[in-house]
Amino acid sequence: MKRSQNAILFFLFVTGVWELCARLGMWSPVLFPSPVEIGRYLIESVRDRTLIEASSVTLKRLLIGYAAGLVVGVPLGLLTARFKFVQDTFGTAALGLQTLPSVCWVPLSLIWFGQSEFAMIFVVIMGSVWSVSLATSAGVQSVPPIFVRAAQTMGSEGLHTWMRVILPASLPYIVTGMKQGWAFAWRSLMAAEIYVTVLTGFGLGHLLHYGRELQAMDAVVGIMLVIVVIGLLADKILFSPVERFLHRRWGTGED
């Protein structure tokens, strides 16, 4: 309670100082919009639905791409951990590609898939799949062998051992990898949307881009705020419940 109070007071203070600076006219309002102007823009663009539609276009790309990244990344990680050959080949490739900033996939994706919806989704997939795969593989390799032995003496073998023992045992690692994958995917999608216009859907990145074209600083800052809020909400909705479960079960973390 005390902590959220602190946060609220801090942000009220910052907004207050900001508004004050804007009112005093220390900088040109074109470069330094006041919080009130930004608020006005946000309300306006929610009312004419541009912001809502752009957000939903962006989130749809993000969720589809991220889901595909998980569907590919987790099994790839499991195979990497299980088979030395896959580890040496795909595992090495994953390690290399993870060091590649995911924004760098944007040009390739555009040349391959054109200015299409899938080009955007492909960037998201490439942003998330390597982190998820590497984390899954690391998770599997950290599973204490005694878990597997115990399961075997209870009659577990093969796929059952993988699904019911190794996978849940590496869950803390996998969730960490999923969070990192999410962060990379989110960043690369924004870059892709700012970089190029796709006519099938007008996302937050495009909105940001046109904000700059129109020199509409209130729009630029307003959309940046929306992007921050989406990031925070994703963390709260997607990952917090899972992390709370992990902390409770494994007895890690402070509560």
Place this chain on the structure above:
Amino acid sequence: MSLETESGMAETSALEVESVSKSFRARRKTMQALDNVSLKVRRGEFVCLVGPSGCGKSTLLNIVAGLERPDQGNVLADGKPITRAGADRMMMFQESALFPWLDVLGNVMFGLRLCAGLNGKKRREVAMDYLKLVGLEPFMHANIHELSGGMKQRVALARSLAPNPRMLLMDEPFAALDAMTREQLYGDIQEIWSQRKKTILFVTHNVREAVCLGDRVVLFSPHPGRIQEQFEIDLPRPRDINSVDLAKHATTIMRSLKRILRPELQEVAE
């Protein structure tokens, strides 16, 4: 020393280990963990394997569990060769090896879910019965990290017993516990064993513990791992680890153990 069943019928032993050898390679050196070891265990017998570290007692347990293969020799459970791990021979470890992603009940249910011919309701009933047996029914929904060491081993015991294995293989299950908890568990395990009549193979380096629990104590000598001597323990049950009679038996075995250890110590001294 007769190890046949009292009935004298041509009944197969619960476990027959026939001249088993096993070696491991470690850093250019080959370690002979087991050298031509033979052992017969009657159905319902409680056998304790004792010996200094490196005598291969845990290796033998792993082979019986089906987690490792012998280089030579045969191992038969109920007359059938052991080819892999299976729920008829349940293993308990020094660390509880309970799964942290499941709660207490979930852990006990794990093995039961692998038993064919049980529906969900029946499985739950069986799991609850065994939790009751080890006195942890109120903790059915507790997380594993919330339990004490002794409680963890009790859950592990319930988990091992629930699928009704014919044999229980215990690898120093009480070694990491404090003395008081251990003494409680000596009582529990004897009671459960006499109720359920399981065949138990119990590895320990604690001679008193072996005498307290075993119908028979098998003493191993190390490098290479061999059976040195066997002791029938005919003390009445339930046994108290602090009793004088028990101490006398333990002293006899301890003396043999020291004879084994002495050449080892001399080797180190040189």
